[in-house]
Amino acid sequence: MTKRRRTRVWASSIAVLMTGLLVVPSSSTPARAETSTLDTTLQTAFENAAHEFGVPQNVLMSVAYNETRWEQHGSEPSHSGGYGVMHLTQSSSDLEDQGKAGEEDTETAELAQDPTLHTLDYASQLIGVDADQLKQDLESNIRGGAALLAQYARETVGQLSDNPADWYGAVAKYSGSDQAEVATEFADDVYTTIQSGVEHTNANGQHAVLAAESVTPDKSTTNSLHLRNADQSGADCPNGLACRFLPATYKQFSSSATNYGNYDLANRPADGLDIRYIIIHDVEGSYESAIKTFQSNSSVSAHYVVNSANGQVTEMVRPENVAWHAGNWFINSHSIGIEHSGFAAEGGKWYSEQMYHASAKLVKYLADKYNVPLDRQHILGHDDLPGLSQTAQRGMHWDPGAYWDWSHYFSLLGASFNPSNGKRDSKIITIDANFTQNQPVLNYGSKVLEPQSANALYLYTAPSFDAPLISDPALHPDGSPGTTQINDWGDKVTLGQTFYQADSSGDWTAIYYGAKKAWFYNPKSKHTVPGSGTLVTPKAGMTSIPVYGGAYPEAAAFASAGIPKVVNNALQYRIPAGQVYVSAGAIPSDYFYAKLFNQRSTYKVVKGADEYYPITFNHRIAFLKKSDVDVVNP
Numbered sequence: 001m002t003k004r005r006r007t008r009v010w011a012s013s014i015a016v017l018m019t020g021l022l023v024v025p026s027s028s029t030p031a032r033a034e035t036s037t038l039d040t041t042l043q044t045a046f047e048n049a050a051h052e053f054g055v056p057q058n059v060l061m062s063v064a065y066n067e068t069r070w071e072q073h074g075s076e077p078s079h080s081g082g083y084g085v086m087h088l089t090q091s092s093s094d095l096e097d098q099g100k101a102g103e104e105d106t107e108t109a110e111l112a113q114d115p116t117l118h119t120l121d122y123a124s125q126l127i128g129v130d131a132d133q134l135k136q137d138l139e140s141n142i143r144g145g146a147a148l149l150a151q152y153a154r155e156t157v158g159q160l161s162d163n164p165a166d167w168y169g170a171v172a173k174y175s176g177s178d179q180a181e182v183a184t185e186f187a188d189d190v191y192t193t194i195q196s197g198v199e200h201t202n203a204n205g206q207h208a209v210l211a212a213e214s215v216t217p218d219k220s221t222t223n224s225l226h227l228r229n230a231d232q233s234g235a236d237c238p239n240g241l242a243c244r245f246l247p248a249t250y251k252q253f254s255s256s257a258t259n260y261g262n263y264d265l266a267n268r269p270a271d272g273l274d275i276r277y278i279i280i281h282d283v284e285g286s287y288e289s290a291i292k293t294f295q296s297n298s299s300v301s302a303h304y305v306v307n308s309a310n311g312q313v314t315e316m317v318r319p320e321n322v323a324w325h326a327g328n329w330f331i332n333s334h335s336i337g338i339e340h341s342g343f344a345a346e347g348g349k350w351y352s353e354q355m356y357h358a359s360a361k362l363v364k365y366l367a368d369k370y371n372v373p374l375d376r377q378h379i380l381g382h383d384d385l386p387g388l389s390q391t392a393q394r395g396m397h398w399d400p401g402a403y404w405d406w407s408h409y410f411s412l413l414g415a416s417f418n419p420s421n422g423k424r425d426s427k428i429i430t431i432d433a434n435f436t437q438n439q440p441v442l443n444y445g446s447k448v449l450e451p452q453s454a455n456a457l458y459l460y461t462a463p464s465f466d467a468p469l470i471s472d473p474a475l476h477p478d479g480s481p482g483t484t485q486i487n488d489w490g491d492k493v494t495l496g497q498t499f500y501q502a503d504s505s506g507d508w509t510a511i512y513y514g515a516k517k518a519w520f521y522n523p524k525s526k527h528t529v530p531g532s533g534t535l536v537t538p539k540a541g542m543t544s545i546p547v548y549g550g551a552y553p554e555a556a557a558f559a560s561a562g563i564p565k566v567v568n569n570a571l572q573y574r575i576p577a578g579q580v581y582v583s584a585g586a587i588p589s590d591y592f593y594a595k596l597f598n599q600r601s602t603y604k605v606v607k608g609a610d611e612y613y614p615i616t617f618n619h620r621i622a623f624l625k626k627s628d629v630d631v632v633n634p
Contacts, residue, residue, distance in 0.1 A: 042070060042085075042206035045139045049146035054160035055153075059167045060146050061210045062193040063174055066186065067286055069349055070202045074445040075136040078285040078343075080293040081117060083135040085202075086145025087285060088120035089176070090131065091298060116176035116296055123148050138206075149174060156221050164194065164213070169221030177292040179246065180227035184219070186288040189309070191217045203346070203447055235315045238365035241358060248294040248301040248316040248323075252597040260597035261299040264322040266333075272605040273592055275319065275370040277335035278363055279326055280409075281382045282350070282399040287341035291316065300324050302337035304362060308350045309341070311358030319366065322592065327396055328388050330550030333592040336366055340400065345444045345486055347403020348452050356405070360412035367413075374415035376406070376430075376496035377533070377584040377616065383489055386549035386620045390572045393474040393549065396620070398487045402442060402456040406495040407435045417496050418529035428582055429511070430498045430531035433457055442486040449486065456492040457527060458484075459518035463508030470518045472618060473572045489619040493520060497616050498531040500580040512579040514618030515547070533582040536613050536629040543577050545628040546570035547617060553589040553608020561606045563593050571622065581615040586626050 046064070050057035064070055067087035077083050081091030115122065123144030124131040134144045149170050153160055156169030168187050175186035197212030237243030252260045268275055283290040287307040294301045294316050302325040303317045317323040325337030340359060342350025363379065372378050381400050387393035410417060417432045439451045440458060459482075460467040469482030472490025476482065482491025493499070493513065503510035507523040522528055538545045552568035559565070568589075575581070589608035596602050611626040 038201070038207040039205050040207060041138065042202065043208040045142045046208065048139070049142045052143065053146040053150040055146045055149045056162070056164040056167060058194045058210060058213055058215070059164050059171065059190070060142070060149060061208065062190045062198075063149065063171060064142070064145065065193055065198055065200070065210065066189050067289070069343075069346065070200055070206070070208060071343065071346060072138055072141070072202070072204060073284075073343065073345065074447075077135075078283070078289070080283065080285045080289045080298075082285055082289060083120055084141030084145075085138065086123075086141050086148075087289065088123050088134055088141060088144055088148075089117050090120040090135075091117035091293075116292060117298065119148060119176070120144065126151060156224050164215045165218045166221060168217035168219055169223075169225060172222050172227070173225055175288050175292060177288065177295065178225070178228055179291075179295065180222075180229050181244075181246070182288050182291050182295075183225070183227055184222065186286070187217065187219075187222075189288075191215060203444070203449060235313075236319060237313060237315060238361055241313055241361050241365075242311065243313040243315060243362075245315045246291060246295070249297060250598075251297075253297055257596040257599065261297060261324070262294060262301040263317045263324055264592075264594040264603075265598065265600060266320060266322045266592065266594070266603070268320045268322070269370065270320075271603075272590070272607065273322075273333050275334060275336060275366075275372060276378065276587070277331060278366060278372055278379050279331070279335050279337045279382060279385065280359070280380065280400055280404070281325065281337060281339045281397075282342045282344055282401070282404075283339050284343055284399060285341070287312075287314075290339050290341065302339045304336075305339040305341070306355055306359045306362070307341055308352045308355040311352075311354035313358055313362055319370070322594070326382070326385055327392065328385055328549060329592070330388065330552065331385055333590075336370075338362065342400075344399040344401030344403065345449065347401065347454075351400070351404060356409055356412060360409055364413055373584070374410070374413050375584070376410075376417075376498065377614065377621070379410075379413070380621065381494075383494075384620050386571065386617075386622050388549040389569045390474070393571050398489050402440075402454040402486055402492065402494075403452060404455060405435050405453065406455050407432070410496060418531075426530050426532070427501045427580075428498060428531040428533055428535070429501050429509070429525075429528040431457065431493050431495050431527060432529045433495060433527040435495060441484055443484050444486050455495040457494075457520045458482075459491050459493055459513060459520050461516075461519070463505040463510070463519045465521070467519070470513065470516060472514055477572075490514065492619060493518075494619065498533055498582045499616060500535060500582055502580075512581060515573045515575045515579065531582065534585050534613070535580050535632045536583055536615065536624060537580045537632050538575055538577045539628055539630050542628065544574040545624060547573040547575060548612070548623040548625070551587055551589045551610075551612035551614070551623045552591050553606055554610045557589070557606050557608040558591070561593070561604055563604060563606065566591055573617070573622075575624070580632060581617060581624070583613040583615045583624075586611045586613050 050060045064085045081089045126147040133140045152170035152173040171190050172183040172187040175183045177183045199209045201207045235243045235245040249262045290305045301323045305314045326332045383398045387396045442449045459470040469491040475490045499511035509522040510519045555565045589610040591606040593604040612623040
């Protein structure tokens with residue numbers, strides 16, 4: 001996903017866990033939370049806030065459910081800057097969000113004070129509570145959301161009605177969008193939930209029930225909002241897919257031509273920027289929240305958004321243009337970004353079959369159109385992407401996360417993790433565990449997440465469950481062991497990734513991973529299949545080589561193009577001599593120079609003489625200079 005959410009490394013005392021398909025017997029294995037009575041804190045908070053602010057309780061509860069499924073998300077913001085169960089927004093933007101971090105131009109775009117991106121601050125004023133408390137405290141967050149709904153009701157119908165039908169306009173305004181289709185879609189979803197009812201226990205064990213009630217909303221209450229209709233012509237989608245075009249914002253935010261959003265004009269691939277990757281994101285929020293964010297002055301965007309509820313697709317940036325979605329400008333320049341509604345820490349609650357089918361159909365269409373290979377070296381998650389600097393690497397996003405079913409997704413793509421040319425005796429192996437049966441223990445903050453199918457296998461420093469988990473220096477600069485936190489991506493390997501088998505010992509297999517030797521439980525090779533690719537190792541005579549987050553050209557190429565040099569910064573890793581990694585083949589170096597709003601004559605694609613090998617390095621891909629490596633036979 002596009003919007004910033006800082007990856008936090010949470011402290012954990014858990015060293016022994018369920019991995020692969022095995023439950024490890026140990027007194028330190030985390031216990032699943034079990035309660036004999038239901039926690040009604042959430043229900044009570046809704047009841048109290050509804051009474052205090054004069055909002056029908058079913059409206060308040062349904063708005064929250066459609067925004068977040070009643071999840072607090074550990075007081076962390078969504079990618080669209082929303083906090084808590086009411087998704088109150090406090091958004092910011094910088095060049096890191098745009099994917100231009102690490103360049104010579106560090107000007108930070110000033111985020112226009114779009115009120116839809118700052119509802120948390122407005123709610124804070126309405127109830128007289130500090131904004132930080134609204135982020136962290138469940139009751140305050142719900143009170144803030146109720147106060148907003150009450151204020152929107154006054155603005156739309158002039159009063160606080162006891163009839164839930166009269167709140168349709170207030171709910172549409174709560175969506176944050178001034179576009180008729182987006183705002184009314186959200187309101188329709190809220191009233192559909194009211195009509196059907198819902199019962200749910202969130203990740204904190206808090207239970208709530210919204211009883212079904214027959215309510216026919218008064219849609220005329222949106223008249224005062226003066227919602228606008230968008231030009232939806234010409235969506236670039238495959239036949240048979242429910243798809244529309246709602247363009248993301250493209251405008252200048254101030255008098256400076258460098259201060260603009262939310263994407264860059266290009267002419268890919270005709271301008272020399274081949275589309276090489278398709279990136280899978282989750283919104284960390286709802287379908288409508290992503291569309292609203294990309295249509296506000298947010299300095300973020302994606303090419304497409306997929307609705308988990310029904311598989312509907314909204315195109316927002318034409319594929320020939322460069323969306324700001326990856327947090328890595330080199331990847332942005334060569335990729336198409338697809339957002340999916342949902343939260344990475346909840347997975348199956350959002351990742352629906354309709355969504356998988358619609359997304360796969362879209363990816364097959366785009367891959368065929370732009371010659372993108374259907375493999376895990378080119379169809380990537382946001383959590384597979386590196387940063388362009390050591391600082392950026394630490395904060396890279398981890399969506400769609402451990403609960404995304406890569407196996408099922410690739411079966412829908414008609415692609416196999418075990419290519420026909422994979423040799424059984426090859427040292428190249430692809431991770432292919434049984435997603436359905438694989439339910440490792442995962443934490444998010446202080447909570448042990450409910451067991452559900454996952455794509456993650458844990459990696460250890462030695463072939464034993466008693467050994468520490470592998471530690472990534474980007475997340476653990478002090479060298480402390482990896483953890484079972486779901487956002488600690490440094491100690492987890494995922495389905496479809498391909499590595500060089502470095503060793504084996506009994507039921508354990510070792511791979512070269514993140515410049516280390518990492519072990520995972522793999523009895524009778526049941527979690528792997530043969531893979532294929534080009535093998536690269538540090539050039540003979542070199543003790544170690546640097547690792548990069550992009551494939552930018554050498555300085556001379558920038559000088560020849562007459563634009564400032566952009567340095568390709570090395571990340572916090574060095575691959576020692578003897579280690580081997582898998583690549584899909586060498587690529588040329590290039591850089592897309594686009595700095596000024598709507599001034600195509602100044603845009604350039606800088607081509608370099610340097611070449612790079614993209615590799616599956618750790619949980620993320622990385623790039624090695626061709627001049628630093630030798631190609632070896634498997």
